[in-house]
Amino acid sequence: MPGSWSLSRRYQALAERGAIFTRIRRFFEEKGYLEVETPFRIPAPAPEAQIDAIPADGWFLQTSPELCMKRMLTAGYERIFQICRCWREGERGSRHLSEFTMLEWYRANADYLFLMDETEALIRAAAVGTLVSYRGLSIDLSLPWERITVAEAFRLHARGSVEDALRDGSFDELMVERIEPKLGITRPTFIYDYPASCSALARLKKNDPSVAERFELYIGGLEIANAFSELIDPVEQRSRFEAEAAERASQGKVTYPMPEKFLAALAGMPEAAGIALGLDRLAMVLLDAESIDQVVAFTTEEL
């Protein structure tokens, strides 16, 4: 029933989205990254407790290109990026589409702190100017950006401790209702050092193994990217996957085959850091869009 007006009036947004993609590709080219492509349909997605894959003819649509890109790191591709579609079952709202566009990049011999700096540079290159107007906020992209640990954020914004939140199961609710709305309001915020239990593929911090070297970037209360220093110990990775698979089973969810080729490759993977950035979300912020629907040509419902 809906006509083509909703599509034609997105022309300006889609043109600006395309220009953002062009600037992002130029950024990576200048930094010496190789643009790669890996298959969308895979036999074994990473078994994460809270991320559900969409079945596709006996295999699955990727929820992230992470495992294939890490196999490329092992094979000697030291700086790679990919812009691709990912699918996550049941995720739909004003900030979610179950089919969405991800930017992932991986760099050998780097850690999450290096990636924070590189993410700052990327987003400043993707934006036009240093002031972003988003949902009535005026967000300054000039350096430095805010950097706050998860523990500090809970103390400051949720008036409690991470340990208590994990114990009573309120971590995610407090994150969504109390903390996220306070992040990235006057300038972007990196929130980092997540509890080890929330980070299935991240390396634990050497001087504090209760947290993982993981960060998320927020702009205007919107989660934009997730990154970590990569876990490269195949034995540890297998046991974490088994724990995630057990959690899936306990919730009555589908369990996925163990990604054996990835685990085998992990033994030879160099120290590295990697990041996944939601490009639809970045476009929302840079174009001041209230809904993710406004920055894509077609939503699932419009097909």
Next chain:
Amino acid sequence: MYTAADLRKGLKIAIDNEPYIITHFDFAKPGKGQALYRTKLKNMISGSTLDRTYRSGETFEPANLEDRKMQYLYKEDDHYCFMDNDTFEQIHINEVAMGDAKNYLIDNLQVDVLIFREKAIGVDVPNFVNLRVTQTDPWVKGDTSGSDSKPATVETGYVLRVPPFIEEGELITIDTRTGDYSTRVKG
């Protein structure tokens, strides 16, 4: 029975045996965390509102409402009058209980009147209704301001954004679930 994944704007569920309608809905999922379903709910009897966040796996009973096919007749003061097509019984519903449905009421429109414990508490209108534009500014050909929409008033007094080419007197289709313009009715 509904699950959290069924929640959406407009769904009616029972809480403590009273009917509630979801007036705002959004899906949230903090990085690597669990899915959360954030809602604002309106009690369909008292009009009071609630903010509730639900998790996957939670289940809900549908609001225990009876719906009766009725025809819209007229408005008097702050009441709207409807008639049962079979029994010719007439009922009145006040403006507050009508909610957004009042934006789409034209004479003889067929609606579902929602009954809870023998009292009419609201109205469901069709997903799409055709309404005539009574006022909108003319489109200036060659307008290069880049504006992609303009306000228009329809016969019920409701104001919405429409494409620039829509003219006064035209019939347009409105999606009542969003309140947005959908398409122009030809002829």
